[in-house]
Amino acid sequence: MSTQYHFDNMILTSREALKNAVENDWYKKYNQYMIQEFFYIGRQFELNGITYEVLSNYARESHVEGWLYLKAIGENSYKSWISPRKVLFEEPSLKKELDEGLERANIFLEINENHVQMQLF
Incomplete structure (x- = not known):
């Protein structure tokens, strides 16, 4: 079983996808x-x-x-x-x-x- 990352109700399976999700986080603008x-x-x-x-x-x-x-x-x-x-x-x-x-x-x-x-x- 691969590692899963949970972020904003999304399940991401790669560290790169998690990094991309964090970089494009909607909450950062506040x-x-x-x-x-x-x-x-x-x-x-x-x-x-x-x-x-x-x-x-x-x-x-x-x-x-x-x-x-x-x-x-x-x-x-x-x-x-x-x-x-x-x-x-x-x-x-x-x-x-x-x-x-x-x-x-x-x-x-x-x-x-x-x-x-x-x-x-």
Whole structure:
């Protein structure tokens, strides 16, 4: 039996395929500050039919920083830690919202840079 590598619900059978998957990882375009801004403290969102509220957007769990500390809202309320990567992976609407926010920010930056350049002349 050959070695299997598991990455983002994919099963890869070669180290080269794993390396390629990691290099082209969709999550790389986000940095910790983008994630913290998007999952601001107090934000509520739905994941797998459960509404969560963000209690901490840069929690530390098992020596890993950057996790979300969430509170499930409802009858059976509980608190849990979850990776923002998993939230974005399992809830495409949140990923789309984050991407659209980044596109708007990039457009604003381009307009602002053009305005500054016009002022220089």
